[in-house]
Amino acid sequence: MAEYIAPIQRLIEEFRKIPGVGAKTAARYAFAVLNLSEAEASRFADAIIGIKRDVYKCPVCHGLSAREGECDICSSFDRDKSLVCVVEEAKDVITMEKIRGFRGVYHVLGGVLSPLDRVTPRDLNLASLKERVEGGGIAEVVVATNPTPKGDATAAYIVRMLEGSEVKISRLAYGIPVGADIEYADEVTLFRAMEGRRNINDEG
Amino acid sequence: MAEYIAPIQRLIEEFRKIPGVGAKTAARYAFAVLNLSEAEASRFADAIIGIKRDVYKCPVCHGLSAREGECDICSSFDRDKSLVCVVEEAKDVITMEKIRGFRGVYHVLGGVLSPLDRVTPRDLNLASLKERVEGGGIAEVVVATNPTPKGDATAAYIVRMLEGSEVKISRLAYGIPVGADIEYADEVTLFRAMEGRRNINDEG
Numbered sequence: 001m002a003e004y005i006a007p008i009q010r011l012i013e014e015f016r017k018i019p020g021v022g023a024k025t026a027a028r029y030a031f032a033v034l035n036l037s038e039a040e041a042s043r044f045a046d047a048i049i050g051i052k053r054d055v056y057k058c059p060v061c062h063g064l065s066a067r068e069g070e071c072d073i074c075s076s077f078d079r080d081k082s083l084v085c086v087v088e089e090a091k092d093v094i095t096m097e098k099i100r101g102f103r104g105v106y107h108v109l110g111g112v113l114s115p116l117d118r119v120t121p122r123d124l125n126l127a128s129l130k131e132r133v134e135g136g137g138i139a140e141v142v143v144a145t146n147p148t149p150k151g152d153a154t155a156a157y158i159v160r161m162l163e164g165s166e167v168k169i170s171r172l173a174y175g176i177p178v179g180a181d182i183e184y185a186d187e188v189t190l191f192r193a194m195e196g197r198r199n200i201n202d203e204g
Numbered sequence: 205m206a207e208y209i210a211p212i213q214r215l216i217e218e219f220r221k222i223p224g225v226g227a228k229t230a231a232r233y234a235f236a237v238l239n240l241s242e243a244e245a246s247r248f249a250d251a252i253i254g255i256k257r258d259v260y261k262c263p264v265c266h267g268l269s270a271r272e273g274e275c276d277i278c279s280s281f282d283r284d285k286s287l288v289c290v291v292e293e294a295k296d297v298i299t300m301e302k303i304r305g306f307r308g309v310y311h312v313l314g315g316v317l318s319p320l321d322r323v324t325p326r327d328l329n330l331a332s333l334k335e336r337v338e339g340g341g342i343a344e345v346v347v348a349t350n351p352t353p354k355g356d357a358t359a360a361y362i363v364r365m366l367e368g369s370e371v372k373i374s375r376l377a378y379g380i381p382v383g384a385d386i387e388y389a390d391e392v393t394l395f396r397a398m399e400g401r402r403n404i405n406d407e408g
Contacts, residue, residue, distance in 0.1 A: 003298075004298060005259065005268055005269065006270050007251075007254045007257075007259050008259065008268070011254070013251075014247065014248040014251045014252075017236075017240070017244070018233050019236055020232070021233075031295055032221075032222040032223055033252055033256075034255050034256070034268075036256070038256050040221065041252050041253065041255070042253065043218065044218040044221070045249035047211075047217075047218045048215060048218075048245050048248050048249040049245065049246065050214060050215070051214075051234060051245070052237075052238070052240070052246075053211075054211035055209065055211050055238060064209055064212070064238075065209065066209040090235075094207075094208060
């Protein structure tokens with residue numbers, strides 16, 4: 001017995017399927033589960049089954065929903081359906097929702113364009129974005145992909161794809177984080193901040 | 205919706221029960237599970253149930269076993285039953301087994317003495333160690349508790365508990381790790397290394 005016994009080894013291998021979890025961490029997690037009560041372990045297992053069973057995709061925005069059909073955001077009367085924020089992943093919706101002020105709706109791409117990883121426009125929810133825009137009623141699309149080469153390429157693709165439609169397309173402002181010191185900002189961020197500078201004397 | 209939807213939140217909370225897993229890490233793990241296929245998630249859930257259902261405690265050494273009754277080590281004819289290595293936790297057995305050369309058996313304490321955490325001798329497998337030693341057939345007990353204050357106190361307790369028995373009691377050698385540089389060893393390790401120094405000219 002140079003290895004763990006089978007039931008432990010099996011759970012270690014399951015934990016290792018989570019990106020970023022190595023062999024030692026997975027072993028630590030497996031022993032933590034072993035220390036749970038039977039009831040707690042059963043709740044844990046149920047929660048894993050439940051996240052696959054009870055999470056639905058919204059047919060409009062492709063975001064996550066706790067029920068079939070349109071999600072809470074898409075079906076809300078409080079939301080401005082003419083303002084669509086495009087994000088990479090479903091979890092980005094939750095991040096954006098932290099800005100309590102945003103009253104628009106979302107469109108989840110399900111990734112970014114990446115030819116090397118064979119992610120083409122067909123693999124993302126781009127056609128449905130085009131349909132939504134062409135369907136009318138949308139005034140502005142805010143592209144909130146990450147400021148990475150892939151996120152930038154995806155944003156550029158969206159601009160090209162929606163060319164000719166009447167819709168305004170904008171992108172989140174990238175710059176110095178609030179509360180940060182300019183001294184510690186990297187060059188790319190500084191460049192973006194300079195590029196995105198805004199008039200503050202009302203003459204702009 | 206400023207929070208995650210219920211099925212996601214539930215799994216995040218389960219992951220957070222693992223010591224050392226914070227809110228952000230738990231959320232990352234939950235989304236990783238969401239990205240698994242239904243079959244993979246079901247295997248993961250089964251492994252959690254399985255680790256509780258299929259792992260038994262060996263009635264002799266209190267180590268983990270894949271079946272009821274004595275574990276593979278305790279029931280092996282290859283093992284020297286007169287040499288008992290006392291470790292803190294079941295997982296320490298696996299660590300010790302990495303020394304392929306060790307042919308003795310084990311005794312898992314299930315923790316260390318810690319009055320502040322209300323861990324008293326009664327909470328550890330100490331009475332059964334005494335019984336094993338008094339039952340006869342044991343020549344040496346190697347105490348392999350960690351070189352921490354609690355591990356040291358537990359080792360001292362074992363020495364006192366077994367006083368009067370004929371058995372030899374030893375402790376793992378603590379010193380400079382093989383391959384390490386003396387320059388970087390901390391004082392306590394250096395002190396232990398000096399204390400545990402051994403003759404190398406065969407005159408000892």
